[in-house]
Amino acid sequence: MAQAPQTANTILRRGQVETETGYSRSTIYLRISQRLFVKPISLGARAVGWPAHEVSSLNAARIAGKSETEIRALVAKLETSRKDGQ
Numbered sequence: 135m136a137q138a139p140q141t142a143n144t145i146l147r148r149g150q151v152e153t154e155t156g157y158s159r160s161t162i163y164l165r166i167s168q169r170l171f172v173k174p175i176s177l178g179a180r181a182v183g184w185p186a187h188e189v190s191s192l193n194a195a196r197i198a199g200k201s202e203t204e205i206r207a208l209v210a211k212l213e214t215s216r217k218d219g220q
Contacts, residue, residue, distance in 0.1 A: 145175070145183035154189050169206045172213055188212045 146154065151162060157171075165171035171192060174182035191212060195205050 144186035145177065146186050146189055147181075147183050148174075151184050151189055154186075155193060168202075169209055170202060172209055175216070185216075 148159060148162070152158065155162070157165065162171060166173055172184060172188045174184050177183050191208065192205065195208050200208070
């Protein structure tokens with residue numbers, strides 16, 4: 135099945151994030167606790183998702199060989215930009 139193109143405001147569900155990153159569910163939440171992955175946003179009472187551009191940014195940082203310190207800084211920047219509405 136073909137995937138729809140992602141826009142700047144696309145929100146990925148957990149299964150999609152697993153596919154995009156290659157991480158399992160438990161690894162995603164472990165990385166969140168280590169501040170190496172962005173926290174999900176609430177979509178409702180029992181649903182969460184991740185902004186696609188944030189997942190892409192983290193994938194690009196890993197491909198570029200960024201250190202854990204650099205990735206933590208990127209995670210902090212991405213989460214701060216959510217609050218700023220950017």
